[in-house]
Amino acid sequence: MHSPxxxxxRALWALGTALGNPQSCASIAKVMRAIDLIERKRDGGxxxxxxxxxxxxxxxxxxxxxxxxxxxxxxxxFRGMTEQxxxxxxxxxxxxxxxxxxxxxxxxxVDKHSTGGVGDTVTLALVPVVASAGLVMAxxxxxxxGHTGGTIDKFEAIPGVRTELSLEEIRSQAAxxxxxxxxxxxxxxxxxxxxxxxxxxxxxxxSLPLIAASVLSKKLAGGADxxxxxxxxxxxxxxxxxxxxxxxxxxxxxxxxxLGKKFSALxxxxxxPLGRMAGNALExxxxxxxLQGRGPADLTEVTLALGAELLVLAGEAPAPAxxxxxxxxxxxxxxxxxxxxxxxxxxxxxxxAVDNPELLxxxxxxxxxxxxxxxxxxxxxxxxxxxxxxxxxxxxxxKGQAVDPGAxxxxxxxxxxxxxxxxxxxxxxxxxxxxxPEAERLIAAAFHIGPDRPEPRPLILGRVA
Ligand code: URA
Numbered sequence: 001m002h003s004p005x006x007x008x009x010r011a012l013w014a015l016g017t018a019l020g021n022p023q024s025c026a027s028i029a030k031v032m033r034a035i036d037l038i039e040r041k042r043d044g045g046x047x048x049x050x051x052x053x054x055x056x057x058x059x060x061x062x063x064x065x066x067x068x069x070x071x072x073x074x075x076x077x078f079r080g081m082t083e084q085x086x087x088x089x090x091x092x093x094x095x096x097x098x099x100x101x102x103x104x105x106x107x108x109x110v111d112k113h114s115t116g117g118v119g120d121t122v123t124l125a126l127v128p129v130v131a132s133a134g135l136v137m138a139x140x141x142x143x144x145x146g147h148t149g150g151t152i153d154k155f156e157a158i159p160g161v162r163t164e165l166s167l168e169e170i171r172s173q174a175a176x177x178x179x180x181x182x183x184x185x186x187x188x189x190x191x192x193x194x195x196x197x198x199x200x201x202x203x204x205x206x207s208l209p210l211i212a213a214s215v216l217s218k219k220l221a222g223g224a225d226x227x228x229x230x231x232x233x234x235x236x237x238x239x240x241x242x243x244x245x246x247x248x249x250x251x252x253x254x255x256x257x258x259l260g261k262k263f264s265a266l267x268x269x270x271x272x273p274l275g276r277m278a279g280n281a282l283e284x285x286x287x288x289x290x291l292q293g294r295g296p297a298d299l300t301e302v303t304l305a306l307g308a309e310l311l312v313l314a315g316e317a318p319a320p321a322x323x324x325x326x327x328x329x330x331x332x333x334x335x336x337x338x339x340x341x342x343x344x345x346x347x348x349x350x351x352x353a354v355d356n357p358e359l360l361x362x363x364x365x366x367x368x369x370x371x372x373x374x375x376x377x378x379x380x381x382x383x384x385x386x387x388x389x390x391x392x393x394x395x396x397x398x399k400g401q402a403v404d405p406g407a408x409x410x411x412x413x414x415x416x417x418x419x420x421x422x423x424x425x426x427x428x429x430x431x432x433x434x435x436x437p438e439a440e441r442l443i444a445a446a447f448h449i450g451p452d453r454p455e456p457r458p459l460i461l462g463r464v465a
Contacts, residue, residue, distance in 0.1 A: 034058065034068040041075035049088035056092035060191050066198060073195070073204040081209035086255050089209065093217035096191035100138060100167060102223035105175045107136045108314035111224035112306060113215055115248070116148035118236040118386035119273035123151045123181065124287035125295070125303045128340035130310050131179035132330045138170050138180040140188065140222055144395040144403060147236065147386030149283065152183045153394075157280035157361060157405035161349040179343040188221050206238070212251045216259065226262040226313035228306050229253070233461055234271035236382025242267075242461065249464040262313045264465035268302055269457060272380035272415050275299035278389040279408010279429060281360040288357055291337045298459055304328065305460050363393070363406035363429040367436055371419045375449045380415050384446035385426075388439040392430035404431055409443065416454055 032054050037047055047055075055072065058064035081089065102109045110130060114120055127137045141151035141163075152163050163183040165173070173180045186193070192214050199205045219227050229252050232238065233245035249265040256263035275296040277286045289295040290303055308323035317323035330336045344354055353359040389395065393404030410427040413419050426443050428436060 034064050034072070038068060038072050038075055041072060041079055044079050046082055047085055047088075049084070049091075052085060052088040053092040056089070056096060056191050056195075060096050060194060069195070070198050070202045070204075073199060073202060073207075073210065076210060077204045077207040080207075083251075083255060083258070086209040086212050086251065087258050089213040090216045090220065090255060090259060093189055093191040093195070093213055094220035096217075097189050097221065098167060098187045099221045100140075100170055100188065100223040102136065102138060102171065102174055105136055105171070107134055107178065108226060108316070109136045109138070109174075109224045110310045110314055111137065111139060111219055111222050111227045112230065112310070113219060113227065114230040115211075115215075115232050115238050116145060117232040117270040117274060118148060118382040118389075119275045119278045119283065119286075119299070120149065120230075120232070120270075121151075121154055121275065121277070121283035121287045121299065122230065122303050122306060124154060124284065125290040125299070125336075125340075126307055127179045127181055128291060128343055129303065129307050129327055129330060129336045131177070131343070132335040132339040133307075133311060133316065133326060134178070135310060135314055135316065136174050136178045138174040138182070138223065140182055140184045140218065142184060144390070147383050147390060147395075149278065149280070149386070149389070149394065151181060153403045153405075154280045154283045154287075155181050155347075157284050158344055158349040159353050159359075159361070161344065161347050163347065165347075173346050177339075177342050177346045179339060179346075181343070181347070184218070189217050192217055208248055208251055211238075211248060212255055215252060216256050219256070220259055220261065224261070226310060227256065228309040228313065229256075229263065229265035230302070230306055231265050231267045232270035233267050234269050234382065236273060236386055237270035246462060246464075249462070253464045264309050264313055264463065266302075266305055266309060266460055267462040267464070268305075269459050269461055270382055271457070273382045273385050273411065274302060276411045276414065277408060278385050278411075279392070279394040280403060280405045281362070282408040282410060282429065284354070284360055285357040288340075288354055291331065291340050293331045301459055309463075309465075361406040363404065363408075363431050365428075365430050365433055365436075367428045367430075367440075368412075368424040369426045369428065369440055369443050371413070371421055371423045371425050371447070371449060372444070373449050374419065374421045375451050376453045377413050377415050377417045377419060377425075377447060378450045378452070378454045379448035380411070380413075381446040381448075384442040385409055385411070388428070388442040388446075391435050391439050391442070392428055393432055393435070407431065409439075413447075416456065418453070419449065
């Protein structure tokens with residue numbers, strides 16, 4: 001017997017359906033069968049918005065079992081979805097739980113989503129930078145996934161920081177501070193959490209309409225007016241090839257705009273990690289450097305480019321160049337840094353640890369990896385660096401495991417650097433000494449050293465607006 005999932009959402013759905021739909025939930029259920037919808041999708045047919053809504057609703061309330069939803073997801077994986085179906089799936093998922101209502105807060109509400117990378121600590125810097133420009137950013141974020149880090153694990157590396165905020169806490173901090181970084185709550189878009197759990201174990205994660213609906217449903221429920229998407233492309237990204245990344249960015253922006261919000265997307269390079277750190281407290285240090293105007297060029301550039309998109313989307317700047325100049329002034333004047341301190345304090349963080357990053361958690365052991373040859377770093381595989389950081393303790397191996405905030409990889413050389421044989425390329429930080437040989441192997445394999453200086457590669461690969 002299949003058990004219902006979450007009575008609270010069953011009640012919400014029943015109400016939503018009764019209000020928004022001339023047919024009652026019960027009468028729809030009489031005429032629809034999951035098997036018919038699965039077969040139609042399997043055979044390449046199209047589902048109506050009402051059918052998709054019924055399916056998502058049934059899955060969330062427990063009347064459609066995991067095995068039928070899994071079969072449906074696999075049919076979508078192979079057959080895809082039309083744009084209209086993707087819009088309907090996104091809406092149905094966004095409506096599966098509560099929404100963050102920021103409508104009574106003054107100022108333009110903005111949001112950002114990255115498809116995930118290594119060393120991608122942009123959110124920690126971007127939220128205070130755009131908030132110091134007068135925008136309101138209440139960002140719901142996730143934890144480390146696979147070889148990629150998660151903003152919530154990073155933010156929690158600051159002692160005292162609390163990220164599990166209630167919807168009311170999110171709203172009131174957004175109104176007071178203009179900046180929030182909170183863990184995805186179980187109440188917002190429960191359909192995404194439930195569907196993602198199935199996708200994760202049924203080989204259906206890399207499906208363009210499923211990724212689009214997952215990302216966009218969370219952004220719709222997040223209450224922002226304007227949203228920028230950072231679609232990562234390259235070795236350390238979900239989308240390794242340009243064509244795939246471009247297709248995802250285009251779908252996200254088209255579907256997002258059809259849903260009545262302003263969206264734009266940047267496609268950014270993720271062949272080598274962003275910045276010099278992969279690991280939670282290590283990346284906080286890096287975000288602090290960006291906010292104080294002394295961060296690594298690539299991380300600073302992606303932060304400014306995404307921030308500039310938001311200022312333009314929000315109507316606060318006429319063009320990205322002017323927006324960028326404004327953001328640089330906010331960093332140089334110290335206002336972005338002050339906003340970060342305000343954000344950390346509002347969430348209970350110990351300001352001494354951000355003012356003196358040496359007080360952030362540190363691992364007990366640090367080991368350097370030396371260059372096997374002299375030459376130029378021609379490539380630095382981001383995925384291996386992310387995997388090594390996870391292995392050293394920065395990520396999880398089983399659901400719910402605590403991450404080690406001090407663990408990770410510090411890169412001492414990046415693509416384009418000239419190195420000598422025996423020079424340190426990276427420093428490993430860990431409390432798990434037994435993991436060091438495997439991490440060393442991954443990092444040694446990540447560095448490609450050759451005689452020629454590589455051509456500089458662009459960081460911002462494309463823009464879809
Ligand atoms: N990020 C998400 O939020 N959902 C996906 O399906 C993939 C990446």
